[in-house]
Amino acid sequence: MEIEVKKYTDRELVLKLKGEDHTLGNLLAKHALSHPHVKLAAYVxxxxxxxxxxxxIVTDGQVDPVSILKEVVKNVKEMINDLTIEVSNVLGENL
Structure with missing residues (x-):
């Protein structure tokens, strides 16, 4: 994956996620929306x-949008790790 920064201000971050598709765009946007300082999160x-x-990602200006993106990525990674553990427990295998 290659990331191109299209716009970055104290309230807005616009990134092009080259080589990705709807899956990653939707995942990041949906999780960013749950942050209390995010006013808009979407992908196209x-x-x-x-x-x-x-x-x-557009914020209310109280939190830097890059910090929010880092938090979103961290949370998604934790969620995937939890899912991997659950699947391993259910299937009785180490993934």
Whole structure:
């Protein structure tokens, strides 16, 4: 994956997630929306054949949008680790 910063201010972060698709864009946007300082979090795929989403996070200005993105990524990683453990417990295997 390659990330291109399209815009970065104290209230807004816009990133192009090259080589990714709806899955990552939706995951990051949905989790960012749960943050109390996020006013808008969304992604768009500008052309269906291109497939690289542009993620936009807008805050109330009290928290830097990069900090929010880092927190979102950390939380998603923890959630995936928990899921891996649960699946291993249910299936009786180490993944």
């Amino acid at each position: 795929v500008e052309h269906p054949l291109e497939g690289s989403p542009t993620l936009r």
